[in-house]
Amino acid sequence: MDIRLDGISHSYDTFEVMRDISLDISSGQIVCIVGPSGCGKSTLLRFIGGLERPQSGQVLQLGDPPEGCLNPLTYIFQDFALLPWRSVSGNVSLVLEDHGIKGSAARKIIEDVLARTKLSDFAKALPKQLSGGMKQRVAIARALAVNPAVMLMDEPLSALDSQTRELLMDDLIDLWTRQPFTAVYVTHNLAEAVRLGHRVVVLSRRPGRIREIVEIEKPLNQREFGDPDLDKAQKHLWQLMRDEARAADAELINV
Numbered sequence: 001m002d003i004r005l006d007g008i009s010h011s012y013d014t015f016e017v018m019r020d021i022s023l024d025i026s027s028g029q030i031v032c033i034v035g036p037s038g039c040g041k042s043t044l045l046r047f048i049g050g051l052e053r054p055q056s057g058q059v060l061q062l063g064d065p066p067e068g069c070l071n072p073l074t075y076i077f078q079d080f081a082l083l084p085w086r087s088v089s090g091n092v093s094l095v096l097e098d099h100g101i102k103g104s105a106a107r108k109i110i111e112d113v114l115a116r117t118k119l120s121d122f123a124k125a126l127p128k129q130l131s132g133g134m135k136q137r138v139a140i141a142r143a144l145a146v147n148p149a150v151m152l153m154d155e156p157l158s159a160l161d162s163q164t165r166e167l168l169m170d171d172l173i174d175l176w177t178r179q180p181f182t183a184v185y186v187t188h189n190l191a192e193a194v195r196l197g198h199r200v201v202v203l204s205r206r207p208g209r210i211r212e213i214v215e216i217e218k219p220l221n222q223r224e225f226g227d228p229d230l231d232k233a234q235k236h237l238w239q240l241m242r243d244e245a246r247a248a249d250a251e252l253i254n255v
């Protein structure tokens with residue numbers, strides 16, 4: 001299933017958040033969205049996920065979700081959102097219970113997603129026994145369990161320290177390489193965007209508009225930390241964003 005954003009504009013009362021955003025998100029691609037604070041990245045993700053409707057324009061779902069998909073548009077948040085009293089497998093099982101999937105059918109899915117996220121040995125652990133990186137892997141496993149058409153990821157690594165972020169990026173690349181998934185990935189972090197994005201959409205400051213879409217051709221599994229091509233792409237993104245970010249920063253201070 002592909003997603004098409006067609007001329008999305010939105011204001012909260014007289015406060016214009018974004019203007020005329022059109023974008024295609026193709027199945028099997030990770031599309032990163034970057035832009036200065038307050039340019040509407042999270043709002044755009046809410047529109048894609050159907051949590052809110054834009055005032056004008058539309059979000060179109062093109063084609064069918066994958067087979068066995070329980071929830072076409074599934075969020076992954078930065079704060080993991082795990083139930084503390086449930087084990088790792090209990091947290092994953094929750095989303096299956098919501099769809100009436102229990103017993104051996106549920107066990108099969110849980111085993112599969114825990115293996116894919118390298119959590120098989122931690123199935124019985126409680127969230128409080130896990131590091132931040134592991135908790136986010138549980139949240140990713142839980143999202144994969146519903147076999148979503150598109151994962152909507154809002155700053156999923158921003159609560160983690162830089163080493164854990166690197167490890168999680170490797171994990172996400174590994175996961176995608178073994179079985180490509182589709183994701184819209186909002187981040188402030190340009191290094192993350194060039195490491196994970198097939199395309200990086202740069203939004204201008206508010207009202208957010210598409211400034212440029214940067215394609216990153218290098219296959220995900222060849223993108224190493226410190227890769228000169230990625231450094232070049234990151235520099236280009238920063239040049240696009242610097243003035244906008246400075247202006248957005250001043251705007252927030254003056255509110």
Ligand SMILES: Nc1ncnc2c1ncn2[C@@H]1O[C@H](COP(=O)(O)OP(=O)(O)OP(=O)(O)O)[C@@H](O)[C@H]1O
Nearest residue numbers: 012015017035036037038039040041042043044188
């Ligand atoms: N429900 C709402 N009502 C009023 N204003 C809102 C609402 N939701 C978001 N906004 C405003 O819209 C603007 C865009 O918010 P949004 O969170 O989408 O930006 P962002 O690019 O994700 O920001 P950040 O990078 O800081 O997370 C902000 O100025 C925010 O305060």
